[in-house]
Amino acid sequence: MEARYGPVQALHGISLTVDDGEIVAVLGANGAGKTTTLRAVSGTVARRGEVVFDGRRLRRSPEAAARLGIAHVPEGRGTFSELTLLENLRLGAYTRGDGLEENLERVYGFFGWMRNRREQPAGTLSGGEQQMLALARALMSRPRLLLLDEPSLGLAPMIVREIFGIVRRLNEEEKLTVLVVEQNATVALESSSRAYVLEAGRVALEGPSDELAKDEAVRRSYLGY
């Protein structure tokens, strides 16, 4: 798969797979193509090559991807900030016909604090709360594949752990399949089963996360010890 923004090519041919029920991490420095990888999958950037989901070739349309069950939590969380928390959740379920109440209950099960703050404008939530809301919004669509873009960005370490904890729980309890892009390699490798390391738009390394965590080069470049 290749992707470009106008004349700038961001991905120079990468190939990755995510199996059902897996958490796969994509690591890399700024500008390595992590965000572009997710955008290429959901179809929010011009791409060459193909994205196969469930045996079907996807056309380049974020709306269509969402309808097929790909929930993309974009860089910057994509909060509908002037709308209320509940409206954000309702929008998450836009592609689903019914079962809104039941779906809300399920999401409140993971994020209990949301129940009593549903009328609050989403833009007034803290950064960590907005990240959780983005996750909850994605869950409302009952996704088959969750694309998470740097959930740790700008958040305190404790909140980062909490968010990844919830992602792991979702993976275990609901068999949610996740492709997560992270700069915080430590927490990403802890939470995932496999990982890819991108460098300048190419896959530099790939393998099981616990092995990558021990890899000398990865440790030096991304884990800092």
Place this chain on the structure above:
Amino acid sequence: MRLCDGRTSGTSVAELLQQVVIGLSSGAIYALLALALVLIHRATGVVNFAQGEMAMFSAYVAWQLVQWGSPYWVAFGGTLVLSFAGGLLLQRVVMRPVENAPVLTIVIVTLGLLLVFNGLATWLWSGEVRTFPPNRPFPTRTFDIGGVVINVQDLGIIAVTLFLVAGLWAFFRFTKAGLALRAAALYPESSRLVGIRVGWMLGVGWGLAAALGAVSGMFTAAAFPPLEPTMMQAVLIYAFAAAVFGGIDSPLGAVVGGLTLGVLLNLVGTYADDLQDLGFPVDLEGLRLPVAFVFILVLLVARPQGLFGRASARRV
């Protein structure tokens, strides 16, 4: 063109109330068109200069339906549906190709549409002055509440407008489609990611705006006859004033702005002579448009974001 009825005698308080009701009725007409402008501005960030001519065209469509034998309110409903479809089609066919063009380009396109609709109406209906008799929307009766004489038509226009505004509010607030429309207008990127077809939502926004405009046009033809191709031009200016007054992106502001402006202009017209008697140097009767502009100017100096607008702070 005269956009208000004449004065009636009576006690001063009763007369004032009477003029307020008349003002609210013309204000409702401005409010509907202002609401149409706000809907499109919210969704696309563009002011649709053709909104008034589209409304005029819709009024002619209604007239044609009545001419073909349709009862007034059936023609009214039919025109709403046709206008909605027409607005949606316009967005998909004419506006979509320039969606990502610079704002100035889009403005020029809407100005072009203004000319197209004006020309089309003149060509199709030969620009002749038309009226809606005998089936006007409301009975031409008046009734009297403690000396305040109220026209059934004025009351009808106010009631239909408030009903439409309330319906629109409920639609945006409580329905899934309404929520998706709001989301698509404010956050197109995020909306796509949750599966909303943003392009179509913009089309629906144009359709709704065209339908609201149609009501404004049909009421203008009824309240300020005759029906003629230029009839919405002043109304459009007032609607702009109302929309800006309310803070261009606020539907509530547009309605409050329209009603306020309607009352203010009518009172200016009514009491122009008295003002002159009191020594005011000019006769304001003929100066409605300038009064509307002074009104906006004063408000914008005091409150640049409009009455209901949100101040946007920008760090530099």
